[in-house]
Amino acid sequence: MSDHRAIQSDQLDAVSDPAASKARLRLWLKLLKATKHVEGELRESFRTDFDTTLPRFDVMAALDRVEAGLKMSELSSVLRVSNGNVTGIVDRLVDDGVLVRVPVDHDRRATTVRLTRAGKEQFAAMAAKHEAWIDEMLGAVDASEIQAMSDQLERIASKRNKKDT
Amino acid sequence: MSDHRAIQSDQLDAVSDPAASKARLRLWLKLLKATKHVEGELRESFRTDFDTTLPRFDVMAALDRVEAGLKMSELSSVLRVSNGNVTGIVDRLVDDGVLVRVPVDHDRRATTVRLTRAGKEQFAAMAAKHEAWIDEMLGAVDASEIQAMSDQLERIASKRNKKDT
Numbered sequence: 001m002s003d004h005r006a007i008q009s010d011q012l013d014a015v016s017d018p019a020a021s022k023a024r025l026r027l028w029l030k031l032l033k034a035t036k037h038v039e040g041e042l043r044e045s046f047r048t049d050f051d052t053t054l055p056r057f058d059v060m061a062a063l064d065r066v067e068a069g070l071k072m073s074e075l076s077s078v079l080r081v082s083n084g085n086v087t088g089i090v091d092r093l094v095d096d097g098v099l100v101r102v103p104v105d106h107d108r109r110a111t112t113v114r115l116t117r118a119g120k121e122q123f124a125a126m127a128a129k130h131e132a133w134i135d136e137m138l139g140a141v142d143a144s145e146i147q148a149m150s151d152q153l154e155r156i157a158s159k160r161n162k163k164d165t
Numbered sequence: 166m167s168d169h170r171a172i173q174s175d176q177l178d179a180v181s182d183p184a185a186s187k188a189r190l191r192l193w194l195k196l197l198k199a200t201k202h203v204e205g206e207l208r209e210s211f212r213t214d215f216d217t218t219l220p221r222f223d224v225m226a227a228l229d230r231v232e233a234g235l236k237m238s239e240l241s242s243v244l245r246v247s248n249g250n251v252t253g254i255v256d257r258l259v260d261d262g263v264l265v266r267v268p269v270d271h272d273r274r275a276t277t278v279r280l281t282r283a284g285k286e287q288f289a290a291m292a293a294k295h296e297a298w299i300d301e302m303l304g305a306v307d308a309s310e311i312q313a314m315s316d317q318l319e320r321i322a323s324k325r326n327k328k329d330t
Contacts, residue, residue, distance in 0.1 A: 015300045023311045024303040025296050028203065030318040035200040038193065041326040131190050133326050135180045138189040140320030145313075146188045152314055153195040155305030161206040161298050 031156075038137055045133050050126055057130070059089050060098065060115065060123045069102055069114025098122060196321075203302050210298050215291055222295065224254050225263065225280065225288045234267055234279025263287060 015021035039054070046052050062078045063070060070078065076086045090113055093099040098119035104110040115123060141149060180186035204219070211217050227243045228235060235243065241251045255278055258264040263284035269275040280288060306314060 015297055017308070020308045020311070021296055021300040023308065023315075024300050024306070027306065027311050027315050027318075028299045028303055030315050030322065031196070031200055031203070034318040034321040035196055037322045037324075038196070045326050131186055132180055134193045135186040135189050137324045137326055138193055138321060140324050141189065141192065141317050143182070143185045143188065145317060146185070146192050148310075149314060149317055150188075150192050150195050152306050152310060153192075153199040156199040156303060157195065157202045159202075159302045159305045161210050161302055 038134070041137060042130070042133060045129070046126070049129060050122075052126070055085075055089055056093060057126060059086065059093065060119065061127070063099065063113065063115050064120065064123050064127070066114075069112035071104070071110060071112050075113065093119070203299075206302060207295070207298060210294070211291070214294060215287075217291070220250075220254055221258060222291060224251065224258065225284065226292070228264065228278065228280050229285065229288050229292070231279075234277035236269070236275060236277050240278065258284070 043054050046054060046057060058079055059075065062075060072086060072090070075090070079086060090099060094101060094113075097116055099113050100116050101111045101113055104112055208219055211219060211222060223244055224240065227240060237251060237255070240255070244251060255264060259266060259278075262281055264278050265281050266276045266278055269277055
């Protein structure tokens with residue numbers, strides 16, 4: 001018994017239930033595969049239907065939620081990507097008449113970006129298609145199963161990895 | 166009635182059940198968030214515990230499965246990334262003594278890459294930790310729920326988006 005305990009304390013990294021652990025590893029690979037699959041299909045559909053990209057859609061979606069627009073730093077923080085990446089995307093969307101840069105009152109150096117009227121219309125059309133595509137692809141999940149799966153995903157998303165170096 | 170049908174035929178993109186469609190859209194955002202969260206935690210843990218990256222781990226995992234090694238083109242195809250990206254990663258792993266390039270018999274121009282003995286040992290240690298991290302993070306999903314969730318994810322991953330341009 002004491003031997004058994006000694007072995008356990010040497011193997012703090014070992015998982016408590018090997019079968020469940022292997023099943024969770026397979027579950028993670030499926031989670032990754034399903035997400036990459038849907039992202040790939042969305043990327044392809046945005047390209048063929050709207051000649052646009054997922055990052056451009058994400059920028060428009062972030063701005064569609066705020067009438068007054070966002071500073072570049074706010075936009076980067078909402079999208080959790082670096083300012084440099086967002087700048088290039090915003091430049092192209094401004095060229096396309098989808099976004100405008102607006103000076104900020106009381107701050108000569110700052111500008112916000114917001115959707116133009118044309119940009120709002122384009123986004124509405126894209127968002128409707130986006131929802132229909134997701135509905136098609138996630139139609140594999142029955143309405144009665146959605147809640148349970150959402151809860152599980154939310155629990156996963158809020159779980160920190162134990163730092164055990 | 167005929168008016169109603171005319172409207173419907175004009176709106177082929179409209180979803181059949183708006184409430185379920187919104188729920189699936191929220192489910193997709195949670196799927197994406199959970200996946201990005203786990204990926205981010207793994208990236209951080211690989212960095213702090215092994216001073217390595219997810220793409221390096223993926224290359225080692227692909228090679229751990231084949232004793233004889235893989236040609237660069239085979240490795241790229243397994244990993245579904247471009248040859249150029251894989252080349253840089255392989256170069257560094259060769260420098261680190263984790264991989265070796267081996268000439269292919271009967272083909273002077275071709276080489277395969279395979280794990281060295283040290284590489285195999287390193288990979289075994291990394292794979293054990295990787296499994297423990299996943300077990301910790303996906304511990305939010307009870308063992309009894311794993312199968313149902315796996316099935317749903319498999320159905321999502323095999324669903325093509327309807328091309329309705």
